[in-house]
Amino acid sequence: MPMVPPPTPREPEPERRSQVQIYADILRLLIRKGGCAKPTHILYGANLSHKRLMKYLEVLEHQGFIEQASVGGRMMYRITPRGHAFLKELKHIEQFSEAFGVPI
Numbered sequence: 001m002p003m004v005p006p007p008t009p010r011e012p013e014p015e016r017r018s019q020v021q022i023y024a025d026i027l028r029l030l031i032r033k034g035g036c037a038k039p040t041h042i043l044y045g046a047n048l049s050h051k052r053l054m055k056y057l058e059v060l061e062h063q064g065f066i067e068q069a070s071v072g073g074r075m076m077y078r079i080t081p082r083g084h085a086f087l088k089e090l091k092h093i094e095q096f097s098e099a100f101g102v103p104i
Helices: 019-032 039-046 050-062 081-099
Strands: 066-071 074-079
Touching (some): 019 039, 019 050, 019 066, 019 074, 039 050, 050 066
């Protein structure tokens, strides 16, 4: 009787990002880009499809975390003071969560 090799263990599926994590990724990317970036740079940096990116940018803009800006005739997005405040508070929440071993 031939030996059957044991099944190879599956790698765990990568966890999907929450909406809050995606918002934070976009805002952090804007900060890394000097506070302002073109939509295509955000798209690649946040690893989102165009359709999903536009949805997230609309929410962030509606909440006052980002604003549209025209720089040299090009449409860009800029993080606002409210966006900076959101990231600051989110960092506190992440630290609190980690202290209790509860992922967010």
